[in-house]
Amino acid sequence: MTRRNLFSFLAAAGLASKADAAPQAALRADIVPLRLTAGQWRDRLTPQQFAVLREEGTERPGSSPLNAEKRKGSFVCAGCDLPLFKSEHKYESGTGWPSFHTPIEGSLGFKTDFKLVLPRSEYHCARCEGHQGHVFNDGPQPSGKRYCNNGVALKFVPEVA
Numbered sequence: 001m002t003r004r005n006l007f008s009f010l011a012a013a014g015l016a017s018k019a020d021a022a023p024q025a026a027l028r029a030d031i032v033p034l035r036l037t038a039g040q041w042r043d044r045l046t047p048q049q050f051a052v053l054r055e056e057g058t059e060r061p062g063s064s065p066l067n068a069e070k071r072k073g074s075f076v077c078a079g080c081d082l083p084l085f086k087s088e089h090k091y092e093s094g095t096g097w098p099s100f101h102t103p104i105e106g107s108l109g110f111k112t113d114f115k116l117v118l119p120r121s122e123y124h125c126a127r128c129e130g131h132q133g134h135v136f137n138d139g140p141q142p143s144g145k146r147y148c149n150n151g152v153a154l155k156f157v158p159e160v161a
């Protein structure tokens with residue numbers, strides 16, 4: 001385990017106890033589920049996107065160009081293009097992953113995972129159920145939430161001026 005991975009592990013483990021109250025947002029009625037087979041997803045996605053979205057992988061911190069994305073626009077699911085976050089929801093958390101304090105209402109589903117032994121609140125796209133990241137309770141006010149997102153699971157769509 002590298003020093004960086006160890007830090008990520010400790011950070012996630014330390015925060016996990018605070019993450020047990022997953023926000024239970026009602027899914028929007030206008031979202032029609034998109035269900036594809038694993039083979040169809042492999043055809044649509046890059047191997048990196050598939051590993052995160054369909055197998056709940058985690059990208060290396062600091063690896064996403066979206067960390068530095070500061071333009072006005074929307075962050076949409078890389079699997080199905082559903083808008084999940086707006087640029088005004090993004091903030092610099094210092095973790096190396098794109099971070100948001102608020103999602104677009106009803107765009108995410110939540111579940112608890114135990115991959116690091118302690119429970120974490122996993123969240124995913126409400127349309128295609130593609131894994132996006134985990135939500136923690138150490139974000140900025142007023143939401144107090146940190147949606148720690150894999151950049152590879154998102155696409156940025158700049159607002160047209």
Ligand SMILES: [Zn+2]
Nearest residue numbers: 077080125128
């Ligand atoms: Zn999606």
